[in-house]
Amino acid sequence: MRKRIYWLLPDLKSARATMDDLLLAHIEERHIHFVAREGTDMRGLHAANVLQTSDVVRSAEIGLLVGAGLGGLLGALVAVFYPIGGDEAQLGLVVPGLAIFGALFGIWTSSMIGISTPSKRLQRFAAQIERGQVLLMVDVSMWRVESIEKRLQALHPEAHLEGTEPDIPAFP
Structure with missing residues (x-):
């Protein structure tokens, strides 16, 4: 069983550093999803796909x-x-x-x-994303949620923990 942790990162530099830290923590790339303003250069990041960003x-x-x-x-x-x-x-x-x-x-x-409707789960982050912040969604085992949160808080004080989703869909 996995839980989804939401983080708001101030910029792409922070997002890329966070991606590297999550990979070093043995989180598979397929469980890391970034959402940024349309037109943002997402090179080096695992961008969220339509399953995560739509309804x-x-x-x-x-x-x-x-x-x-x-x-x-x-x-x-x-x-x-x-x-x-x-x-x-x-x-x-x-x-x-x-x-x-x-x-x-x-x-x-x-x-x-x-597929053409924005995700209801991500609506609360729309204003921050439009202002240039980057949303990180990381899906981790329920046993690792606390350790990953502590790791990211220690390594990235500029990031803001936005909560945990208790029930993520099985396949996106």
Whole structure:
């Protein structure tokens, strides 16, 4: 289980030094994510990707639930009012089929919307990022959170700890 630690760094020089210190602390590069103002030269940093900076994951989860629910409901209505063979409702075939189709369609459409929506988790940092600060998100084992926080506080007094996210998504 991992937790995400948020840090605000004043500039790119500090961000690059922090990246080096995290690598020396044996944090894999794939668990380190930086967000900066658009157009910033992120050379030497592991920039956050669309999974970290957009609402695509949350939107896909909502699309899955809504799509499956509506698909199952539509499947039940179709099975009852328009039976495929004879007068018996074919609930066992139509309901799961339309629920699966609805879930897949819901994931697809919701993720298309979510990919263009900024992450709700990062909204609180938008003003600082626009002023030129750099956001660091580092995903660490729950057992190492305290030691990594202490290490960064000692090595980078210019950085500000902005908190820990208790439940990061499994894959971004």
